[in-house]
Amino acid sequence: MQIRNVRIRGKQKQGLFKVDIENGIFGKILPEETPQEEDKEQTPYFLGSRQDTLPDFTDGSEKIYDAKGRMMMPPFVEPHIHLDCVMTAGIPHYNMSGTLFEGITTWDEYKNSQPLTVEGIKERAKAALRCMAGYGVQFVRTHVDTTETSFKGVEALLELREEMKDTMEIQTVAFPQNGICSFRHGKEYMERAMQMGMDCVGGIPHYEFSRELGVESIRFIFDLAEKYDAMIDVHCDEIDDGVTRYLEEMAAQAWMREMGSRTVAAHTCATGSYNDAYFAKLLRALKESGINFNSCPTASTSLDGRFDNYPKRRGITRIRQLTQAGLNVALGQDSISDPWYMPGVGNLLRVLEMGMHVEHMTGYEDLSHCLDFISTKGAKNLCIEDHYGIEEGKPASFIILDGRDDYEVFRFQSAVTLSVHQGKVIAKRRPSFGKVMF
Ligand code: FE2
Numbered sequence: 474m475q476i477r478n479v480r481i482r483g484k485q486k487q488g489l490f491k492v493d494i495e496n497g498i499f500g501k502i503l504p505e506e507t508p509q510e511e512d513k514e515q516t517p518y519f520l521g522s523r524q525d526t527l528p529d530f531t532d533g534s535e536k537i538y539d540a541k542g543r544m545m546m547p548p549f550v551e552p553h554i555h556l557d558c559v560m561t562a563g564i565p566h567y568n569m570s571g572t573l574f575e576g577i578t579t580w581d582e583y584k585n586s587q588p589l590t591v592e593g594i595k596e597r598a599k600a601a602l603r604c605m606a607g608y609g610v611q612f613v614r615t616h617v618d619t620t621e622t623s624f625k626g627v628e629a630l631l632e633l634r635e636e637m638k639d640t641m642e643i644q645t646v647a648f649p650q651n652g653i654c655s656f657r658h659g660k661e662y663m664e665r666a667m668q669m670g671m672d673c674v675g676g677i678p679h680y681e682f683s684r685e686l687g688v689e690s691i692r693f694i695f696d697l698a699e700k701y702d703a704m705i706d707v708h709c710d711e712i713d714d715g716v717t718r719y720l721e722e723m724a725a726q727a728w729m730r731e732m733g734s735r736t737v738a739a740h741t742c743a744t745g746s747y748n749d750a751y752f753a754k755l756l757r758a759l760k761e762s763g764i765n766f767n768s769c770p771t772a773s774t775s776l777d778g779r780f781d782n783y784p785k786r787r788g789i790t791r792i793r794q795l796t797q798a799g800l801n802v803a804l805g806q807d808s809i810s811d812p813w814y815m816p817g818v819g820n821l822l823r824v825l826e827m828g829m830h831v832e833h834m835t836g837y838e839d840l841s842h843c844l845d846f847i848s849t850k851g852a853k854n855l856c857i858e859d860h861y862g863i864e865e866g867k868p869a870s871f872i873i874l875d876g877r878d879d880y881e882v883f884r885f886q887s888a889v890t891l892s893v894h895q896g897k898v899i900a901k902r903r904p905s906f907g908k909v910m911f
Contacts (some may be wrong), residue, residue, distance in 0.1 A: 474493075474494040475493055475494070475533065476492040476538050476539050476545065476873070477491050478505055478509045479491070479540035479543065479544070479545045479873065480500070480542060480877055480878075481544070482544055482546035482844070482879075488505065488730070491503055491505050492545065492718065494869040495896075496590060497897070498586050498866060498868065499868075500865065501865065502863070503505050503713065510539070511736075512520050519633070520779075523709065527890070528540050529901075530858055535898055539819075540873050542877065543876065543890060544873065544877055544878065544882070545871050545873050546848060546871065546872050547852070547870065547871060548610065548828065548854050548861075548870050548871060548892065549610045549821045549847050549851070549872065550612040550803065550850075550851025550855060550857075551605060551806060552614050552768045552804075552805045552854045553616070553803075553805030554614070555614060555617075555807065555811065556597075556601060556602070556613075556617070556630060556633075557594055557615070557621070558598060558618075558812070558813075559809045560601055560810050561583050561596060562810040562812060565572075565587075565780075568815065572679075572776070572816075573776045573779065573813060576588055576776075576813035577812075577813075579805040579812035580713050583812065590625060591632065592629075594625060595628055595633050596734050597721055599633065601810075601819060602637065602641055602817055605641075605809075605819035606640075606892060606899050607892075607900050607902065608818075608822070608889055609821075609872040609873075609892050611641050612642045612852065613644070614643075614672075614853055614854070615630055617646065617666075618649075619649050619663055619675075620649050621650070622812060626691040626841075627666050629667060630643070630645050631670055635665045639894075641875075641894065642857070644672040646675040646706045647663055647667060647673070647675050648677070648708070651680070651694060652690070653879045654681050654686040654690045654691040664697065667701045670788075671703070671705060672704060672705040672787060672804060673706045673788075674694045674697045674704075674707075675705075675708065676691060676709070677690075677708045678707065679710050679714075679719055680711075682706075686858060687722075691719060695726045695727075695732065697733075698732065699732075703736060704737075705736040705737065706737040706739060707736075707737070708739050709723055709739060709741050710743035711739075711741075711742050712742060712777075713781070714744075720743075720755065720759070721740050723736065723738050723762075723764065724758040724764055728761050733764045733765075734763055734765075734816065734856070736762075737767050739768075739769075740767070740768065740773060741768040742777050744791045745787060745788065745789060752791070756794075758799070759800060760798060760799065760800065760865060765800070765853060766792075766801065766803070767804070767805055768790045768792050768802060768803075768828065769789075769807035769808075770804060770824055770827040770828035770831060771806065771814065771817065771823065772814045773788045773789045774789060775814055790802070792804075792832045801850050801853045802850060802856065803850040803853070804825055804847055804850075805822070806819070806824055822882070822887075823886070825844070825847050828846065837880070840879060840880045840884075841878070841880055842879055842883060843879050843880075843883050844879045844883070847863075849861075868896075870893065871892075872889050872892045872893075873888065874889055875888045888902050889902060890902050
């Protein structure tokens, strides 16, 4: 396969490239000698596109793809989703209030009305993965409930990880939805999930019955990860409670055990309610530990702040401050059409839009590299950087977007016109076009 007339993200000033792909690996990446760019007027593609200038394979056999000046970049990364729950909104009924608590009761009603089966979970998870693939996602980390004690979800996602390994890369997290120390035999269920081959140890310390049990759960999580040489990804402080402070314990454990690069603190919504003096002190430990962060701006702004009248808190972590301090924050979806958050569709550009707005990251400098939040930063969380990126010799996994740079893609919510995983086309799209009559 050869990609012609393509901009490469980060190398836009060097003009257009041609990119060779051989046996699923990136070959030579060279400047085009005679660049062919249809959009000479430099108008945004969304406004300027005519149907005959849309990119496509020119020979019909998936050998030569003319990008016509559009941008290639590494695939989008979904660092936080619950694939065992996706695509269940409306069964047996919709969440009418949109709150977390109605989400939990609706999920219980779902499980009582529709007995979970491995095949059923796989079917729903695959439907969500197909949506995500259409929006350029190729790497996914999914949490799977280990307090759903039939373990059908764990079984289903482990099978799917294997079945889909040539199409999308899936990582699994043992996630104790109802707690580890506050759930009967919670530790044994976590151990069983790790024995079955989960990639990461999860947790939910703020949901444990007491401060002490929360701390105990974190130490157990780190012990288990060491025992199974696994990564860590914990739902941490996902609550609008300014005195919930398990993040400091996570940072301390990661620092002591030198496991920061393999650790993710997800959500950490409570940081938005911390006083600035405490956060300044906490930041030192976070930086020393080197842990990574995940935030889900669409789900969190929807679910959090629900106990506030006005003014209302935004419910998300301090994305801007953490990023400015040099810490890695990736953005994810959390939900796709489940009882907790119904609008999700698999499109990380929507998540990014929410995150950039609510964190006031709409200055030009912020927007100029905003796609990092849903690509390279997610890759760091997943520890996949050794096989991620557009470089000669790496697996040929990439996307092409109907835009020329981050700002344009963000502004126009550009379509992913091509998604290739290890040299294989997994999704393509010919974006719609329109014509304004003046
Ligand atoms: Fe989550």
